[in-house]
Amino acid sequence: MFVEVRSPQGAAIVLPGELAFLLGQGVDLDLVREAALLARREGAEPVAALLRAGLMSEADYYAALARALGRPFRGAGLVLHADVRFPDDIRLGAAVGALGEIFLAPPPGAVAALLAAGAPPGAVLTTPAALSGAVLETAGPRAAARAAEALEVRAPDWAYRPGLHPGQILVLLLGLAAALLVLDAAPWLQLAALALLNFTFLAVIVFRLAAPLLRPDPLADPAPVPEAELPVYTVLVALYRETKVVPRLVGALARLDYPASKLDLKFVIEADDAATAAALAALPLPARFEVVTAPAGLPRTKPRALNVALPLARGEHLVVYDAEDVPDPGQLRAAAASFRAGSDRLACLQGRLVIDNTDDSWLTRCFTLEYAALFDVLLPLLAAAHLPVPLGGTTTHFRGIR
Structure with missing residues (x-):
């Protein structure tokens, strides 16, 4: 109209x-x-x-x-x-x-x-x-129960449940029976089983050692998506007792180079986390920011908090960040372009993580080496070889949320 x-x-x-x-x-x-x-x-x-x-x-x-x-x-x-x-x-x-x-x-x-x-x-x-x-x-109790139990109700085979289900028990029993048979088998069969086990471990070690020498060709940069065609993007950040990093986090997300009208940024906090709530309230949050308070419930975990906010997401794409993240300002545009250029089978993108306090201590230098090996060497090789890629709990982009 x-x-x-x-x-x-x-x-x-x-x-x-x-x-x-x-x-x-x-x-x-x-x-x-x-x-x-x-x-x-x-x-x-x-x-x-x-x-x-x-x-x-x-x-x-x-x-x-x-x-x-x-x-x-x-x-x-x-x-x-x-x-x-x-x-x-x-x-x-x-x-x-x-x-x-x-x-x-x-x-x-x-x-x-x-x-x-x-x-x-x-x-x-x-x-x-x-x-x-x-x-x-x-509706706090119902929302808390939905966040904690919805997956088990909708897809019980995908949800974790304490104890072993019948399939796992069967596999354990078969494995135990096979081990007992090998212990009582002929020496050559025992040697073959041991060689197979050692070969499996050796293959993993060789793959990791050879990964720096097998660098795949870098992916071509996809064409940028025109401003008017960019999708609405939801950004979820779960916070719990994170008062010290709140100002830096808000500043980093405010610098995202993306149309404000198409940003749906949600901070998810726990109902009893008054300190983080006060830290967010003390800042002049831009209008595109929203604070979602997860109702009290168990387990008190990041996945449960994200599950509270997920049904409220307005975006076609969604990314999860951690409180200590400082995303590159152009990351959402790059992800939107990659989703658009990719096939329909492309479901998610794992962002590259870099440690920014390498010089603080010996421990942070070890973290820097670990992250560089994982995100600069192993993950690109796994993706290029079409092997399963482990996703992190942060800087992970998903498409087709809405």
Whole structure:
């Protein structure tokens, strides 16, 4: 939906409806036009361009939307019905309140439809951040259980469970039986079994020693993706008692060279980590940053925290970073280009990790050698040979999340 408006000089200007209504709420035309031009240039949703570029705060925009719809606005203190759904209500942008009211926080792509249809009776407008926080707080135990147990429910064969399952027990018994047979076998058969075992270990050692001499040809740099065609990219960072690195981390992520309207950056913290929450609150976070508080639950691990935030990811691609990471500013553009140039079978990319405090101690020098051997020698060779590649827990990019 587009609306034609007139500038003070009488020139006709065509604006998206989800931005044009702001003029009737006293918002400056130049600001609205800047957001529209930014959305057109970056190929983004107009509301996303306005908010994530920091041209207008989320609270001010949704308060103006409430006035335009003739509905009340509540930016905090939401009390929701006990049966709210996580993550469905957050994705939908609507949840039922404890008194029967409907809290609406339409995502950027749904604002135009709401303006065209009007808000339902009993609707109260709020911000997506406030709605997300209220849903997580109300549905905390269910969200925690989902994060910890969803994989076991959906794909039990992929999930870890304490103890051994029947297949593992069978393999162990067969292995034990084979070992007993070898111990009682003829000497030549015992020698053959020992030689096979030694050969396996030797092959692994030779492969690692020969890897520096078998460097594959470097991959060609893929063509960059045009600005308007870049996908929305989600960045997830799980933090727990990481107050000292928060300022450096925020600065590093703020320097990412990627359209702000297409960035979905989420810090995931634990409910009892007041120190890290305070450290994030003390910084002027750009509008594209969001803090997700994982509800209390077990196990208290990085994977569980990421599982809480994963259903809320808006990106087509997703990358996981650690708190101490300082990613190259051009990494997301490079990853998007590699995904686009790669085949449909390309599911993920492992970023190269480099230790940046080599001179601190003997231990950091050992880490530098280990990382250089792994990321500069072994992993490129494994990938070129089409062998299984071990992925790290950070700087790993995934495609097709949405």
